[in-house]
Amino acid sequence: MQSVTLSLYRFGSVPARAWALFQMGPARFALRAIRDIGTVKLCGSGVGEGFTPVPDTSVYAILATWPDHDSARRAMFGTRVFRRYAEMADETLTIFLTPTSARGRWDGAQPFTPQDAASDGPVAALTRATVKLRSAGRFWRQEPEISRAIGQDPNVLFKIGIGELPLVRQATFSIWPDTRSMAAFARADGPHARAIRAVREGHLFKEDLYARFRVDALEGTWAGETPDLTRAPQTVTDQMKVAAE
Numbered sequence: 001m002q003s004v005t006l007s008l009y010r011f012g013s014v015p016a017r018a019w020a021l022f023q024m025g026p027a028r029f030a031l032r033a034i035r036d037i038g039t040v041k042l043c044g045s046g047v048g049e050g051f052t053p054v055p056d057t058s059v060y061a062i063l064a065t066w067p068d069h070d071s072a073r074r075a076m077f078g079t080r081v082f083r084r085y086a087e088m089a090d091e092t093l094t095i096f097l098t099p100t101s102a103r104g105r106w107d108g109a110q111p112f113t114p115q116d117a118a119s120d121g122p123v124a125a126l127t128r129a130t131v132k133l134r135s136a137g138r139f140w141r142q143e144p145e146i147s148r149a150i151g152q153d154p155n156v157l158f159k160i161g162i163g164e165l166p167l168v169r170q171a172t173f174s175i176w177p178d179t180r181s182m183a184a185f186a187r188a189d190g191p192h193a194r195a196i197r198a199v200r201e202g203h204l205f206k207e208d209l210y211a212r213f214r215v216d217a218l219e220g221t222w223a224g225e226t227p228d229l230t231r232a233p234q235t236v237t238d239q240m241k242v243a244a245e
Contacts (some may be wrong), residue, residue, distance in 0.1 A: 002038075002113040003066040004097040004213060006173060007076070008045075008160065008222060009089035011058050016088050020060050023085075030081040031062065037075060038065035039111035043162040043171070060085075061162045065111055069096050069216065093220040093227075095175075097124055097213035104128075104209035112211050122157065122215040122229040123179050128171035129208040155181040158227040175215055177231060182212075 011017045024042060031040045045059035062085070066072040076082045076094065086092050099112040100119075106128055158175040176182040218226055 001068055001115050001117070002099060003069045003072050004099055004112065005062075005064050005066065005072045005076075005094055006097065007062045007064075007082070007085070007094040008092065008220075009060050009062075009085050010091040010222075011060070011088065012090040016090070017057050019088055020085075021057065023060075027081055027085075031064070034075050034079050034081070036067055036071040038067075039106075039109075040064040041106075041164060043164050046161040046163060046170070059160075061160075063162075065113075072096065091221055091224075093218065093222040095124070095215065096217040096219070098216055100212050100214055102209070102211040105207050106209045108207070110209075117214045119214040120178060122175055122177060123182055124173065124175045124213040124215050125182060126171060126173050126211045126213070127209070130169050130206040132204055132206045155185065157229055157231060158222070175227065175229065177229075179212075 009020070011020045024044070028040075028042050031037065031042060034040075041063040043061040043063065045056045045061060047054040047056045062082075064072070066075070076086075098117045099114045100117050100123075101114050102110060102112040104110070155177055156174050157177060159173065161170065161172050163170040174182075176185070215229060218229070220226070
């Protein structure tokens, strides 16, 4: 069963950040040479809740596919490139995922093999797009509404924006308590939905991909703690009570 990992690394010192920036070139070759690794993407990150044009020079990410979770763990603990990233970082978090649905393309290919792995527990969503260069201005005028909606939703458990190239090759990753709360956010007719419709109707993407995953495990910490995936989703009534307080 295909395993997908998203490994996040936070670098604190200036030398460590410089090292991470330099690795955006050579580390790609080292990662692709790892036994059992499939698709691998080395990404920077952005300041904000999702897609963002402003880079965060302290955070980098490695997204990879593997034959199974055991192969992923062996590589992370047994290969020099993963060990070196962990040694240089002040903080690391790896999220182990099983893809349950995927549509679209990433660099011309579909990297994920969906499994029949339904779960009543936490689920994750990955949205990735290559923005048409001539449409970048129009897209980034819509984007703040998308990111703001994700950040303000009371049910989102974790979110981060990553990307291979600022402005035009971006991805957003989020974790939700369950499929129902994720779907409710996607269907809600608010600023997020209107911004998404404007992007799609304007044909602003050269390529896009949307995938969902079952969240199987977290290893490490982020912002000083392991994200809490046990928090129950809020109902509409719960949200109204909070808003009234």
